[in-house]
Structure formats: structure tokens, C-alpha cells
Amino acid sequence: MSKSCQFADDYSSSLLDLRITHEKRIKESQQKRNMKPSPRIAWLVRWLYLVAVVQSSALFAALMPDSWADACAEFMGVTPLPHTPLAGYLARLSSMMYVAHGATLIIVARNMPQSLFMVRPLGCVNSLLGCFMLAIDLAEGMPIVWTWIEFTALTANGVIMMVMARRCETAEKNVM
Numbered sequence: 001m002s003k004s005c006q007f008a009d010d011y012s013s014s015l016l017d018l019r020i021t022h023e024k025r026i027k028e029s030q031q032k033r034n035m036k037p038s039p040r041i042a043w044l045v046r047w048l049y050l051v052a053v054v055q056s057s058a059l060f061a062a063l064m065p066d067s068w069a070d071a072c073a074e075f076m077g078v079t080p081l082p083h084t085p086l087a088g089y090l091a092r093l094s095s096m097m098y099v100a101h102g103a104t105l106i107i108v109a110r111n112m113p114q115s116l117f118m119v120r121p122l123g124c125v126n127s128l129l130g131c132f133m134l135a136i137d138l139a140e141g142m143p144i145v146w147t148w149i150e151f152t153a154l155t156a157n158g159v160i161m162m163v164m165a166r167r168c169e170t171a172e173k174n175v176m
Contacts, residue, residue: 041116044119124158130153
């Protein structure tokens with residue numbers, strides 16, 4: 001057999017091996033997707049979706065007219081924001097950051113258990129954010145109810161995410 005024929009034969013054999021490997025990976029991926037997740041992962045996914053929906057509701061705050069924001073501020077007993085470009089920008093930006101975090105949690109939840117490794121760092125970030133928000137709220141003189149709810153919700157969510165992820169990781173290791 002000539003070298004060119006041998007090369008063509010080897011090349012087609014390699015392509016066939018790649019195709020078989022690719023099809024095998026696709027089947028494995030489909031089987032994983034069709035598998036019922038462990039109860040711990042299912043609860044973690046539910047929790048992530050719940051938090052994502054709550055955080056994504058900040059979209060309403062980002063899009064609401066200034067008059068509505070003023071009415072909300074008056075209802076909560078705080079001074080309305082000044083109507084300047086920077087104040088409006090910062091208020092809407094902070095709301096959109098919550099929306100972005102909610103969207104991130106939806107992406108993570110949809111790709112469980114492959115994205116399980118991301119949950120504990122995200123939980124840690126949430127807890128740290130809660131602590132930073134506590135400091136900011138106290139420094140800015142926010143109402144104590146606002147401060148307590150924000151701090152508790154962010155920090156507790158972070159701890160819950162970290163604990164649930166750790167339990168899922170432990171359960172996954174015990175199965176293998």
C-alpha cells in the first residue's frame with residue numbers, strides 16, 4: 001500500500017474514532033440530563049430558583065418612574081433620592097446588579113449538577129455582600145427594619161447556599 005493510501009486510511013479511521021467518541025459523549029450527556037437528580041440537588045435547585053425570582057424582581061425597581069420611587073421612599077420613611085443623573089444611575093444600577101445575580105443563579109440551577117462547584121463561592125459572595133450592605137446601611141442611616149431585612153436575607157441566603165452545596169457534594173462523593 002502506498003504512503004498516500006495509508007495516510008488516507010489512517011485519517012478516515014481517526015475521523016471515525018472521533019465521531020464515535022463524540023456520539024458517545026452526546027449519549028452520556030443525554031443520559032445525565034434524563035437522570036433524576038438526587039433529592040439534595042433538587043432542593044438546592046428549588047432554592048436557587050426561589051432566590052433568583054426574588055432578586056430578579058428588582059427589575060421593577062430599575063424600571064419604575066421617579067414618581068413611584070419617591071412614593072415608595074415616602075412610604076418607607078426615607079428621604080427620596082435627588083433627581084440627578086448620578087443618583088438615578090446608581091439606584092437603577094444597584095437594582096440591575098440584583099437582577100444580574102438572579103439571572104446567574106438561574107443559569108447555575110439549570111445546569112445542575114455540573115455547576116454545583118459554583119454554588120459555594122456564590123454563597124460566600126452573597127454572605128459577604130450581606131455584611132457590606134449592613135455596614136453601608138448603618139453608615140447611611142437606613143431604617144433599622146430595612147437594614148435588618150437586607151442583611152439577614154443576603155447573609156442567610158449565602159449560608160444556606162453554602163451548606164446545601166456542601167451537603168450535595170458530600171452526597172455525590174458517597175455515591176461514587
